[in-house]
Amino acid sequence: MLIACGDALIDFVPTGNAQGREAVMPAVGGSCLNVAIGMARLGAPTGFVGGISTDLFGRMIADHAAASNVDLNLATRSDHQTTLAFVRIVAGESHYAFYDAGTATRNWTYRRGTIPFAHVDAVHVGSTTLVNDQGAAETSALIADARASSTISFDPNCRPNLVKDKPAYLARMAEFAGRADLIKMSDVDFAYLFGDEPYPQRASMLLGQGTGLVVITRGNNGAIAWHAGAGQIEVAAPKVEVADTIGAGDSFQAALLFALHKQGRLARQALKDISAVELRLALSFAANCAGLTCTRPGADPPWSHEINWSCSAASHPRNGLLGAFYEP
Numbered sequence: 258m259l260i261a262c263g264d265a266l267i268d269f270v271p272t273g274n275a276q277g278r279e280a281v282m283p284a285v286g287g288s289c290l291n292v293a294i295g296m297a298r299l300g301a302p303t304g305f306v307g308g309i310s311t312d313l314f315g316r317m318i319a320d321h322a323a324a325s326n327v328d329l330n331l332a333t334r335s336d337h338q339t340t341l342a343f344v345r346i347v348a349g350e351s352h353y354a355f356y357d358a359g360t361a362t363r364n365w366t367y368r369r370g371t372i373p374f375a376h377v378d379a380v381h382v383g384s385t386t387l388v389n390d391q392g393a394a395e396t397s398a399l400i401a402d403a404r405a406s407s408t409i410s411f412d413p414n415c416r417p418n419l420v421k422d423k424p425a426y427l428a429r430m431a432e433f434a435g436r437a438d439l440i441k442m443s444d445v446d447f448a449y450l451f452g453d454e455p456y457p458q459r460a461s462m463l464l465g466q467g468t469g470l471v472v473i474t475r476g477n478n479g480a481i482a483w484h485a486g487a488g489q490i491e492v493a494a495p496k497v498e499v500a501d502t503i504g505a506g507d508s509f510q511a512a513l514l515f516a517l518h519k520q521g522r523l524a525r526q527a528l529k530d531i532s533a534v535e536l537r538l539a540l541s542f543a544a545n546c547a548g549l550t551c552t553r554p555g556a557d558p559p560w561s562h563e564i565n566w567s568c569s570a571a572s573h574p575r576n577g578l579l580g581a582f583y584e585p
Contacts, residue, residue, distance in 0.1 A: 259296050259379050259514060260331070260372070260407075262306040262399060263289025263386040264362050265322075266340035266355075267314045270503060270555045283314070284503075284555035285321040286342065287362070288384035288414045291504045295511025295546070295558035297326040299566070301518055304328040306372065306399070307386070308365030314339035315361060331372055337361040340385075344503060350445065351503050355385065355419055362386065367395040369402065377407045378523050379514055382433065384414035393429055400436055408469075408525050411437035412510055415446045434463060438525050439517075441472040441510050456481065457489065469528040472540070474509055474547070476502070482540055487533040492540045495548035504556025505547040511558060512546035513539055519566060542566060 268286035271279065290305055297303035305322060309315050309332050318339065322329055340360040342353045357363055362385070374380075380403045386392035400409055413430050420426045430450055434440055440463060442450070451459050460471040460483035472482045479493040516539035517523040522531045531539075542564075549559045 258302045258304055258328075258377050259293075259381070259518060260304045260306055260377050261289040261293035261296070261381040262396060263287070263382055263392075264340065264384050265290040265305070265307050265309050265318050265332075266342050266357075266360075266362065267317065268353075268503065268555060269341065269343045270501070271344060271346060272554065281343065282555075283317070284557075285318050286504065286556045287318075287340070288412070288507050289381065289386065290318065290322065290327075291507035291556045291558065292381050292412075292511045292514075293327045294322060294325040294556075295508050296515050298558055298560045299512065299515040299546075299564075300561045301515050302328070304331045306331045306367075308333050308335060308337070308361035308363070310334070310339040310361040311336050312339055314341070333361075333365055333368070335361045335364060337364050346501055351501065353416060353418065355416065357385065357419070363389060363392065365392070365395065367399045369398070372399070372402070374403045374406050377403065378518060379408040379410055379439075381410040381412070381510065381514065383412040385416055385419060387413070387429060387433060388416060388419045388426065393433075397433075400433075404436065408438045408523055408528065409436060410439045410441070410510070410514060412441045412506070413446050413450065414442075414506065415449045417449060434468070435466055438467075438469045438528060439472075439514075440468055440470070441474065441506075441513065443506055444473055444475045444478075447473055457483065460489075469525065470531075470536075472513070474506055480509070480540055480544055482536060484531065484533075484536060485529065487531060487536045490533060490537050490540060492537065492544050495545050497548045497552050499551045500554045502551055503554070504558065505550050507556060508550040508558040509543045509547040513543040516542045516566065
């Protein structure tokens, strides 16, 4: 089983009305829930750990997750309100305004002994849950219990407008990175965390502290990964007509974890032993899942019937990368 632990919320996604004025539409989101939905839709047995409200929006979240085959038995339902996020697209990047005080996500607590980690291949963490002290502490406790048997995946997915104390936040992100086996972040997040530091320099440092795989996604410029054995691998982004980029990074993360799971390379040592060919295939599949997500509004990752997982697909691309995997 694969697990994502963290935020579940409602995004208000920009759209237009009949008069051509700006409007928004509600869409289920939250980085960690998006990752869970992405993995489940591709066919991996997946659970979500985190707080989900019993209010109107919380029911939308639960129904959406269940319809995507995400197991919510490990989630905590409460009458705290749902986190809301209003999205605005600026220069192709999604910017968020969060309303998160006193919410189900903020009030989530880790219930020790309730997660059968011996049967969990990987736990993914990150995003807004790690901004506040309580969420970070509860997630840290979960990782402490999970690391003995489960691979830890981490995407900081920074939200600078929520950060009140940047030095403390940077220290917290470094702590979580130090306990992760797989680290994925966007180029925007990298710049926020590490400024102008060269990618290979930081990747080398992270690999040196025990991380198995470091990946940086760069939007239209594709993704670069660093691995102690496979070396540096770069994959292109597919050429698609972009509706928006909401959830694209989460879709990449979900697809990468799914691909490694299918390859039998998700366990800690197996990840360290992955070949360059296997890693390139996994990264290419992830890039194509992210690309397909960009073709439709909101965080709407692909289903297994929409994109083909095949160990030979990446070796025989047609119509660019997306053509190797896309099921018309």
